Amino acid sequence: MTKRTKKQLLIYLGFVGPGLLVYLFIVAYPVFYSLWLSFTDYNPNKGGAWNFVGLLQYKTMLTDPYFYHSLKNNIIVVLVSVFGQIPIGFILAYILYRKLVKAERFFQSMVFLPQFLSTIVIGILWKRLFSADGPVSRIIQLVSHDPSAQFTMMLSPKTIMYPIGFALIWMYTGFYMIIFLANLQKMNTNMIEAAKIDGASETQIFVKVILPLLSGAIAVSTILAIAGSLRGFDLIFAMTTQGLQRNNAMVLPIFMYQTAFQNYSNSMRFAYGSAISNAIDVISVALISLSNLIGKKLNAGEEF
Amino acid sequence: MKKMFKTMSVLLLALGIVSIASAAGSKEAAKETAAAPEKVVVNAMAYGDNSNQEGVNWVRIVESFEKENPNIEIKYEMLYDEAYHQKVVARLASGDVPDVAYMGADARWGAPWKEAGQQYDMKSLIDPEMYNLDLIPPMGPNGEIYEVPLGTSNITTVLFTNEALIKSLGFDIPKTYEDLVAMVPAAKKAGLDVVSIDGADGWAWGSCYMSAIIARLSGDAHWVSKAVAGQNKFTDQVFVDSLAMISRMVEDGVISKKSVLVDYGTNASNYSNKKALFMVQGQWAAGGIENPEVAENTLLLAWPKLPGEKTEMSGSVAAAIQVGYGITKQGASDPAVRDAAMKFINYFYSEPETIQRLRDGAIIAPILKNYTLPEDLPIISKRKVELAKTAKNTDVIDAFLSGAANDALNAGMQKIASGQATPEEVAAEVEKLLRK
Structure with a gap:
């Protein structure tokens, strides 16, 4: 190794080393630890003894009805994010970019506003809106002329994901709108002008010019939406009260939390909780790979 | 590249000087603390x-x-x-x-x-x-x-009673469950709830409601701890009957149907704002009654005589350490x-x-x-002491039942109140999870 390459290597390590160490200790170590934990019966509160239990935690998980209930709710959250937040964010960004409304700065700020608020604050806000005799119930009472009418969607596992989906769209659409707006603003406007000269309509410009050019941003947004949806905990936790509502709206991270942190009657709860969090990782990787594949098939033109 | 190396060297040198200086400083500080007694x-x-x-x-x-x-x-x-x-x-x-x-x-x-x-x-x-x-x-x-x-035992099933509001509707303090039912039409007409509970919080049903009901109906102050120990079953008829009291109270209008959407803060605020004649909560909620007039008029009582209750447990309240x-x-x-x-x-x-x-x-x-009790102690605090002196104490459910079985019971009671499950179904699920 020459003196020059040695120097280069030292510089390279100087730059990469600290980040790599942080990654190994903060990200990689917990992932591998969790993987090991899920194959044992280890409970750190019960001393250092542990046994290898094979796939026991995963078998328990796959026979637990709460796992499937949580998975179903998580898939709903993913669908709301991918087919709700992203298209709406895209449309809003397009409207603002093409100046189809007046006072676009005002609308841009309004849609992005939830991003400035704490998720817990937003959760409590929506919880209040949907509570007994809360604003939503008052509107229902006004419309139905029934003073006892209440907004009861939060009480049923069949309906609870509607109000939660609505809140999720309200909260995160602004984030995707900003991503699309930034991409639209860096786009070469000559292409749009050329399309206009060729007599293309607004719809044709949107479908044939803008949409293909933004396919990369759409794919990135999809990955962000899937990853965010699967680890989503805070908003749903804050929006629901302990008991029936939280059970109805249970997603995998809440299921994992309740199992590992609250179920004292299960002495293997930390190991079981790790199995659930590993399942979240596996599902995330599978869904992100799928979206990547679809992105490539649609000629996204970018590697992610 | 040379320039960058120089810059990095200067930065490292500066960092070294700062470290040496701070180490010297901490040595000085250590000398000083050595003289003082160890903290x-x-x-x-x-x-x-x-x-x-x-x-x-x-x-x-x-x-x-x-x-x-x-x-x-x-x-x-x-x-x-x-x-x-x-x-x-x-x-x-x-x-x-x-x-x-x-x-x-x-x-x-x-x-x-x-x-x-x-x-x-x-x-x-x-x-x-x-x-x-x-x-x-x-x-x-x-x-x-x-x-x-x-403090002394923590009573979790207090019936906070707004005496003035009850009297304004022409009623006396209820002695039986039927007295509560008799208040429903007048309360409804006045736009009030009879008994307010934070039913959106699962724990409130277990700690503040069912802990009192099961002891009353079974006549056993320790029915819950015995059930957890395996001497009773949650599928026993007496527990199913206790769960059925929830649907009965909702049907009778004693507890409002909307209570499953009311959280802790709203419950306290509704009672404090005279929107309910009674509030079910633990003794600690007395401090949350912010309206001084309501606090002054509040009596702290046990549930009145319930249908089917055993006399030996009359007037009992659930209390935990x-x-x-x-x-x-x-x-x-x-x-x-x-x-x-x-x-x-x-x-x-x-x-x-x-x-x-x-x-x-x-x-x-x-x-x-x-200790000397100050004479100017709020009246609500004095009434709390009175309740503690007179009422018999029974088990609080979540002092003995925990984990998935307790969660299933709490959520199950919310389901019963909102008409989504029967007492038998809830009892069976709790028993199954407990013995798993």
Whole structure:
């Protein structure tokens, strides 16, 4: 190794080393630890003894009805994010970019506003809106002329994901709108002008010019939406009260939390909780790979 | 590249100079501290937040204690509600055990400490001249005391009664369930709820409601603990009948259908704003009645006679051992820390602080010896003491039942109240999960 390459290597390590160490200790170590934990019966509160239990935690998980209930709710959250937040964010960004409304700065700020608020604050806000005799119930009472009418969607596992989906769209659409707006603003406007000269309509410009050019941003947004949806905990936790509502709206991270942190009657709860969090990782990787594949098939033109 | 190397070298040199300077500084500081007596650091986990009395009082007490005891430092982490429980589990699991912590001895407040083997018998540390030992119940199998309760037993099933509002509708204090039912039409006409409960919170159904009902209907103050121990079954007819009382109360209009959408804060505020004749909650909710007129007119009662209740349990209320601050095994392992921790606990439970807790409505009665009750104590606090003196105490469900079975029971009662499940279904699920 020459003196020059040695120097280069030292510089390279100087730059990469600290980040790599942080990654190994903060990200990689917990992932591998969790993987090991899920194959044992280890409970750190019960001393250092542990046994290898094979796939026991995963078998328990796959026979637990709460796992499937949580998975179903998580898939709903993913669908709301991918087919709700992203298209709406895209449309809003397009409207603002093409100046189809007046006072676009005002609308841009309004849609992005939830991003400035704490998720817990937003959760409590929506919880209040949907509570007994809360604003939503008052509107229902006004419309139905029934003073006892209440907004009861939060009480049923069949309906609870509607109000939660609505809140999720309200909260995160602004984030995707900003991503699309930034991409639209860096786009070469000559292409749009050329399309206009060729007599293309607004719809044709949107479908044939803008949409293909933004396919990369759409794919990135999809990955962000899937990853965010699967680890989503805070908003749903804050929006629901302990008991029936939280059970109805249970997603995998809440299921994992309740199992590992609250179920004292299960002495293997930390190991079981790790199995659930590993399942979240596996599902995330599978869904992100799928979206990547679809992105490539649609000629996204970018590697992610 | 050379330029970059030079810049990096200058930066590293500067960093080295700063490190040497600070090391020299800390050596000087070490010399200074060597002369002073060694400071004992007590790591504590406190319960409260900056917006409630518990938290505000904790900060004030720590500050004044440290001023009076400069050789002791109380290093604390203060959390409230679910965040507290979550952090306790995380800290114990990671081995970061505090020396002093807010804890209990039951299935909810004591379970993580018990599991981690961190419960420490404080009996030998508790000064019998300061505390009335008759008021501190045994918490372990051999009479161990794991924490100093903030007050005497914690009544969880109080029927807060707005006497003035009831009288304004032309009724008297109810003696039977039928008396409550008779109030429904008049209350409805006036746009009021009869009994308000924070039914959106699952725990409220277990701790504040069902704990009273099962004892009344079974005639056994310890039916729940016996069921957890396997002597009774949650599928027994008496428990199913107790669960059926929920649907009966909802059908009769005694408890509103919308109660499953009412959370803790809204429940207290509804009662405080005269929107309900009664409120079901634990004794601690007395401090949350912010309307002084309502607080003045509030009687603290047990549920009136219920249909099918056994006479031996008439007028009973469910009560658990009050939570408080305890020293952990880790804290007790170092005698200096243990003594400093006990000194702080005694300061925390001193007469003025305990009386303040009584005024704030946080406790029923002190566990101290020879204290003087101030004459200007709020009337609601005096009534609380009266209830504690007269009512028989029964088991609180979540002091014995925990985990998935307790969650299923709480959510199940919410399902019954909202017409989504039958008492039989809920009872069967609880029994199945408990015996799993």
